[in-house]
Amino acid sequence: MKIYAAKDYSDLSRKAANLISAQIIMKPDAVLGLATGSTPVGAYKQLIAWYEEGDLDFSRIRSVNLDEYKGLSGEHDQSYRYFMNHNLFNHVNIRKEDTNVPNGLAEDAEAECVRYNGVIAAMGGIDLQLLGIGGNGHIGFNEPSSVFEKGTHVVTLTEETRQSNARFFASIDEVPTHALTMGVGNIMSARKILLLASGEAKAKAVYDSCFGSVTPNVPASVLQLHSDVVVIADEAALTLVREKTDWKDGIYEV
Ligand code: PGA
Numbered sequence: 001m002k003i004y005a006a007k008d009y010s011d012l013s014r015k016a017a018n019l020i021s022a023q024i025i026m027k028p029d030a031v032l033g034l035a036t037g038s039t040p041v042g043a044y045k046q047l048i049a050w051y052e053e054g055d056l057d058f059s060r061i062r063s064v065n066l067d068e069y070k071g072l073s074g075e076h077d078q079s080y081r082y083f084m085n086h087n088l089f090n091h092v093n094i095r096k097e098d099t100n101v102p103n104g105l106a107e108d109a110e111a112e113c114v115r116y117n118g119v120i121a122a123m124g125g126i127d128l129q130l131l132g133i134g135g136n137g138h139i140g141f142n143e144p145s146s147v148f149e150k151g152t153h154v155v156t157l158t159e160e161t162r163q164s165n166a167r168f169f170a171s172i173d174e175v176p177t178h179a180l181t182m183g184v185g186n187i188m189s190a191r192k193i194l195l196l197a198s199g200e201a202k203a204k205a206v207y208d209s210c211f212g213s214v215t216p217n218v219p220a221s222v223l224q225l226h227s228d229v230v231v232i233a234d235e236a237a238l239t240l241v242r243e244k245t246d247w248k249d250g251i252y253e254v
Contacts, residue, residue, distance in 0.1 A: 001210060001223060001224055001226075001229045001230075001231060001253070001254040002229070002230050002231070002251050002252070002253050002254075003210060003231045003232075003233060003238075003241070003247075003251065003252040003253075003254065004230060004231065004232045004233075004251055005233065005234075005235065005238055005249075005252075006232055006233065006234045006235070007234065007235060008234050008235070009042060009198050009199075009234055010042060011234070012042070012043075012196060012198055012232050012233070012234045013041075013042025013043045013045070013046055014042075014043075014046055015232050016040070016042075016043035016046075016130070016194060016196055016232055017042075017043040017044075017046035017047050017050070019128075019194055019230065019232075020032070020043065020047060020128065020130065020194070021047065021050060021055070021056055023127060023128045023192070024056055024057070024058065024061060025056075027127060028057060028059075028060045028061070029060040029061065029062065030061055030062075030127040030128065031061075031062045031063070031064060031123045031124065031125065031126050031127050032061060032062070032063045032064075032126070032127065032128055032129075032130070033063070033064055033065075033066065033126040033128065033129030033130060033182075033187070033190055034063050034064070034065050034066070034084065034088070034130055035065070035066050035130045035131055035132050035140075036065065036066070036067075036080045036083045036084065036087075036132075037132040039132040039196045039197070039198050040087075040130060040132060040196060041087055043130075043196070044087045044088045045087075047088065047092070048088065048091040048092060051091070051092045051093070052091075056092070057093065058092045058093050058094040059093050059094070059095070061094050061098065062098040062099075062100075062123055063084075063094065063098065063099045063100060064100045064119065064120055064123065064126060064182075065080055065081075065084060065099075065100065065101040065102070066129075066131070066139075066140035066141075066181060066182050066187075067080060067102065067140045067141045067179050067180060067181035067182065068080045068081065068101050068102040068103070068104040068179060068180050069104050069176040069178075069179050070104050070109055070154060070176055070177075070178035070179055070180055071104060071105070071176050071178070072104045072105070072176060073104065073105050074101070074103075074104075074105075078168050078169055079104060080101055080104075081101040081104075084099065084101060100116070100119050102116050102152065102180040102181075103180075104176075104179075104180065106180075109154045109178075109180060110154065112180060113151065113152040113153050113154065113180060114151075114152075116152040116180070116182070117151045117152050117186065120152075120182075120186055120189075125189055125190065125191065126186075126189065126190035126191065127190070127191050127192065128190065128191070128192045128193075128194060129187055129190035129192070129193045129194070130194050130196070131187070131193060131194065131195040131196070131220075132195075132196055132197070133195060133196075133197050133202055133205050133206065133209065133220050134160075134161060134164070134205065135160065135164065135201050135202060135204070135205055136158065136160050136161070136205065136218075137205040137208060137209055137217075137218035137219050137220045137221065138158075138161065138219050138220070139184070139187060139195075139219050139220045139223075140181040140182050140187065141155050141157065141161070141179040141180075141181035142155070142181060142182075142183065142184055142187075142219040143155060143156075143157065143158045143161060143219070144158070144216070144217045144218065144219060145216050145217070145219070146216060146217070147216050148183075148184040148185070148216045148219070148222060149183040149184060149185075150183045150184065150185030150186075151182075151183045151185055151186060152180060152181065152182050152183055152186060153180070153181065153183055154178055154179070154180055155178065155179055155180075155181055156177060156178055157175075157176070157177060157178065157179055162175045162177070184216075184219060184222050188222065188223075188225070188226055191228065192228045192229075192230075193223060193226055193228065193229045193230070194229075194230050194232070195220065195223065195229065195230070195231045195232070196231075196232050196233070197231065197232075197233040197234070197237040198233070198234045198236065198237055199234070199236050199237055200236045200237065200239055202233070202236075202237040203236070203237055203238070203239040203240040203241075204240055205218070205220065206231070206233050206237050206238065206240070206241060207240035207241050207244060208221065209221045209223065209224075210224070210231060210241065210254050211241070211244070211245070211254065224254065
């Protein structure tokens, strides 16, 4: 695991976009595992800008998103399909049919999870998986738990996650209670992983995930077992790491 310090959110976004661009340039038909939430928005904006300047071509890129709320259609403005269309896909030349997000409206959610695992397998796995991190250490919607779930599955969202996402809905009652998410096994099978963390609310999750015990109680801690993980965190998200380690500058290798 390598941790890169970013000065602030805009520095983090540029660094992340640079690494994603490198993947697209090196493998023009790469499979990108993509994430929603506020953290990757700046990186997506930068990728769109470079696409508009003619530096990036998404025409052969395929994508698979981490998760989707159960019960929301892709047209709902808080669905993750809507988020991806509006924050990235509509602005670059990726083919929509090559983009995948779990279907939140599937009548049989368990069957949809099985189908989604098949989609990932049929694409030959994920080349680069982008991740945010929850204040509780969740990745995708893999919430703190007593087990690491392997494949795509239906989860009950924790109260903390629903509260934290309520800012995007009219009221907490409208935040879905369940979601479909890739499992830790799907994520760990990605060839490269890029985790982004911004803001002090993530400081404890970043410290525990990178330096704590590997436990499903801090889902992102499993990334310590992956051989190619880059964490880009801004100084606010690194507060605890700075306090508890002797890391001053450069890249920290855990
Ligand atoms: P955020 O969410 O980017 O909106 O902070 C990240 C996450 O919960 O995974």
